[in-house]
Amino acid sequence: MSEVEIVDELRSIVGSANVDAEDEINPDVLHDESLHPAPPEVCCVVRPRTHDEVCAIARCCREAGTPMVARGSGTGLSGAAVPVDGAVLISFERMDKIIEIDLTNHVAVVEPGVTLERLDNALAGSGLYYPVHPGERSGSLGGNVATNAGGMRAVRDGVTRHHVLGLTVVLADGTSLELGGKFVKSSTGYDLVQLLIGSEGTLALVTKVIVKLSPRRDHRATLLAPFATLEEVTEAIPHLVATGVDPAILEYLDLLTMAGITAAAGLDLAIPPDVADVALAYLVVVLESTAADRLDDDAAEVAQHLAELGAIDVYELRPSVGAELIAARERAFYVAKANGATDIIDVVVPRAAVAPYLAEVSAIASRRQTFITGCGHVGDGNVHLSVFEPDELVREELLMELFRAGLDHGGAISGEHGIGTAKLSAYVALTDPVRLELERRIKAAFDPTTLLNPGRSMRGTPS
Numbered sequence: 001m002s003e004v005e006i007v008d009e010l011r012s013i014v015g016s017a018n019v020d021a022e023d024e025i026n027p028d029v030l031h032d033e034s035l036h037p038a039p040p041e042v043c044c045v046v047r048p049r050t051h052d053e054v055c056a057i058a059r060c061c062r063e064a065g066t067p068m069v070a071r072g073s074g075t076g077l078s079g080a081a082v083p084v085d086g087a088v089l090i091s092f093e094r095m096d097k098i099i100e101i102d103l104t105n106h107v108a109v110v111e112p113g114v115t116l117e118r119l120d121n122a123l124a125g126s127g128l129y130y131p132v133h134p135g136e137r138s139g140s141l142g143g144n145v146a147t148n149a150g151g152m153r154a155v156r157d158g159v160t161r162h163h164v165l166g167l168t169v170v171l172a173d174g175t176s177l178e179l180g181g182k183f184v185k186s187s188t189g190y191d192l193v194q195l196l197i198g199s200e201g202t203l204a205l206v207t208k209v210i211v212k213l214s215p216r217r218d219h220r221a222t223l224l225a226p227f228a229t230l231e232e233v234t235e236a237i238p239h240l241v242a243t244g245v246d247p248a249i250l251e252y253l254d255l256l257t258m259a260g261i262t263a264a265a266g267l268d269l270a271i272p273p274d275v276a277d278v279a280l281a282y283l284v285v286v287l288e289s290t291a292a293d294r295l296d297d298d299a300a301e302v303a304q305h306l307a308e309l310g311a312i313d314v315y316e317l318r319p320s321v322g323a324e325l326i327a328a329r330e331r332a333f334y335v336a337k338a339n340g341a342t343d344i345i346d347v348v349v350p351r352a353a354v355a356p357y358l359a360e361v362s363a364i365a366s367r368r369q370t371f372i373t374g375c376g377h378v379g380d381g382n383v384h385l386s387v388f389e390p391d392e393l394v395r396e397e398l399l400m401e402l403f404r405a406g407l408d409h410g411g412a413i414s415g416e417h418g419i420g421t422a423k424l425s426a427y428v429a430l431t432d433p434v435r436l437e438l439e440r441r442i443k444a445a446f447d448p449t450t451l452l453n454p455g456r457s458m459r460g461t462p463s
């Protein structure tokens with residue numbers, strides 16, 4: 001089948017207005033938020049509206065032997081949604097129906113194009129919410145599933161894979177498959193829902209997601225603790241987690257990141273100059289409760305622990321300022337990008353290893369004479385480093401060193417952004433070949449002719 005025939009066939013499936021080819025293609029859909037996307041030449045962009053249309057698209061692509069790449073909102077940070085040359089890009093933006101909010105079973109059933117923001121708005125007033133909170137609320141549920149998105153609340157609420165109960169998917173040959181359901185546990189065969197979560201569109205196309213909802217806790221306090229050293233902040237974390245107070249958010253920010261995000265947001269935290277002068281790092285602790293008096297007790301307890309753990313001082317921020325600080329932190333990526341960051345990486349290590357890992361990062365940065373700043377979900381050991389290294393050769397070696405150091409501290413290359421294209425070479429170089437081979441075989445079982453997101457992760461690469 002020629003490209004023209006494929007486009008005609010896809011137009012007959014979804015309607016002409018929902019297939020863009022050649023100069024009809026909006027260049028914005030050909031990249032995500034990763035910092036080094038290579039602009040591809042795709043066959044076309046297709047926007048299905050229904051599950052059956054996705055099945056028909058997959059059948060057409062299989063017959064033509066054309067690669068398919070799924071796209072949610074394009075907020076991914078590792079290039080996983082950047083299509084390969086010649087691909088059919090399947091954009092799920094029109095599959096954005098909230099199918100059901102089931103208040104009795106505490107689940108929401110959604111199409112993959114529903115964004116986090118829309119789901120959150122739809123749940124307002126229900127007493128329930130979807131607790132996974134990656135920093136970009138325009139991300140889609142389909143994209144969240146495919147990347148196993150995490151975010152600031154992971155320390156208490158977990159990540160996407162802890163909240164997905166069921167999926168409806170389309171396999172590479174157009175076959176439909178329903179997995180899981182509204183039930184919260186299962187010991188019935190291999191857990192294919194969990195296998196598909198985080199598979200970056202390489203095993204199946206997601207057309208429906210069933211997620212578990214949690215009760216809202218309406219009372220919230222945000223504590224800000226400046227520390228004299230980054231080491232003290234990171235060493236405090238295991239102790240705070242062990243108190244049992246259960247913070248919803250535990251974020252660290254180094255001095256430069258804090259200065260950058262507050263300046264970009266025009267946010268004045270009113271930190272006294274004598275404290276600001278000596279603070280080299282900050283910890284933000286968000287506490288939530290269903291009862292105001294319990295929240296006050298928890299805030300007092302955490303403040304006392306922070307003081308004992310070396311905080312220079314502890315401030316409880318006004319609710320509006322606390323919300324603004326969290327919003328500013330969510331935009332840390334854009335601030336780093338605007339300032340010329342060449343890479344954002346999200347190594348995860350055991351939480352007690354964050355301090356030695358960051359000490360090693362600092363040593364690597366000094367040795368390489370590269371500027372590296374950081375912040376991150378320190379409660380779950382996930383550090384986000386902004387790397388500023390214009391020299392391409394140094395950059396590649398440096399990233400490899402940073403990843404290897406994370407692995408040496410018992411961690412993993414990516415805690416939540418995924419492998420995509422950005423970390424593919426590091427993943428291949430640093431991963432046990434036995435695991436890589438198993439991943440290839442799993443890929444072959446789902447997608448024997450390597451049509452789904454090929455070459456976009458090890459799992460998409462033929463052996």
Ligand SMILES: Cc1cc2nc3c(=O)[nH]c(=O)nc-3n(C[C@H](O)[C@H](O)[C@H](O)COP(=O)(O)OP(=O)(O)OC[C@H]3O[C@@H](n4cnc5c(N)ncnc54)[C@H](O)[C@@H]3O)c2cc1C
Nearest residue numbers: 072073074075076080135140142143146150200201206416
């Ligand atoms: C400012 C900012 C802050 C961020 N903060 C965080 C954070 O704190 N934590 C975090 O985890 N992430 C964070 N991210 C990353 C991003 O929001 C997530 O990776 C998100 O999960 C991607 O969703 P998306 O809809 O944009 O997916 P896309 O970027 O469009 O795609 C991501 C992957 O999902 C696949 N995919 C999309 N839809 C489907 C489908 N229906 N079926 C199969 N595969 C599909 C794509 O092929 C691709 O492999 C941040 C991003 C930004 C820009």
